[in-house]
Amino acid sequence: MVSSPASTAELLQRCQALAGLTLAQLAALADIKVPANLQRDKGWVGQLLELVLGASAGSKAEPDFVNLGIELKTLPIDLNGKPLESTYVCVAPLTGVSGLQWHESWVCQKLRCVLWVPILAERQIPLAQRIVGTAFLWQPNAMQQQLLQQDWEELMEQITLGGIDSIRGSQGKVLQLRPKAANSKALTEAVGAAGEPIMTLPRGFYLKASFTADILQQQFAQP
Template identity: 60%
Template sequence: MISPPTNLAQLRQRVDAIAGMTLGDLAEQYGFKTPEHLQREKGWVGQLLEYVLGASAGSLPEPDFPALGVELKTLPISYQGTPLETTFVSVAPLTQVTGLSFEQSTVYKKLFHVLWLPILAEREIPVVERVIGSGFLWQPDAQQFAQLKRDWEELTEMVALGQIEQVNGHFGEVLQLRPKAANSKALTAAIGKNGERIQTLPRGFYLKTQFTRQILAQQFQP
């Protein structure tokens, strides 16, 4: 077990040490079995990197490095350096959301300070040959914070008003709310349109790709 980093400088050192490595090399170094494809093991890349970097939160609703208040987010990118998919932030609460503020939310805790780890992950590249890019620490600026808060508040209000079944990925400027379940039988409680309890698919908050593209551009474009 790798001990958690004690400060940001130590975390940066660990991130810099794996930049340019393939996932296969890293997995072999730490005794991880590499899957042929990720359809059934979508979380494998994150689990490998959490282990190597010493993340300790597991599945708890707090940042991956609790002592540092930093969340780890892997970001699959194309040859052009653009995000290939949306980024999962957290599971969304679908009951008891009335009176909850953005600053109290798991989304806020997860995005307050993020370690982004880009990974070259075009579909034709085998998992073992995918390359880890230069990781970097990021915090939302005032405009990004306002966008995230506005989207979260609008989406959470729809949940509170019993409109969960009307919400789809088109809602939200930078943040979206959409189903997150391994299969259609995994149901959870939510608020219906008349205030009653209903059963629906679990939902997750995701960052849209244009938002993560903007983050990458801020970091890497001169």
């Protein structure tokens, strides 16, 4: 068990030591087996990094590095440094949400300070041979914060007004709401169009790939 990093500097040092390693090398450090693929182990890469870097929150509703207030997010990228998919943030609350403010939301807490770890993960690269990139810390600037808040407020308003089933992944400039369930039987409570209780698939908030592409661009653009 790796101890939690005592400071942000120590966390970044640990990240530096991992840059350039394959996931097989990382798994060997943690003494765990690499799955054949991620079909049944969707969060495996993130969990592996949490293990190796000493994240302590697990699945609790707090940042991964609790004492530092830092959330860990892996970011699969292609050879050109473009994100390959949207990034899962957290589960969306579907009941008892009226009156919930942006700054109290789990999305806002999770994205306050993020340690992004890019992973070279082109589809044709076997999982074990995918490579850890250069990690970096990110905090949303005023414009990004505004876009996130706007999308969150619009989506939450739709949920509150019983429009959960009409929300599409194409909505939102930077944040989207999508079903998040292991299978179609995993239903949860929500509010229907007439205010009645209904059962629906759990939903999750995701950052759109175009947004994370901008974050990468901002970080690695040539001066």
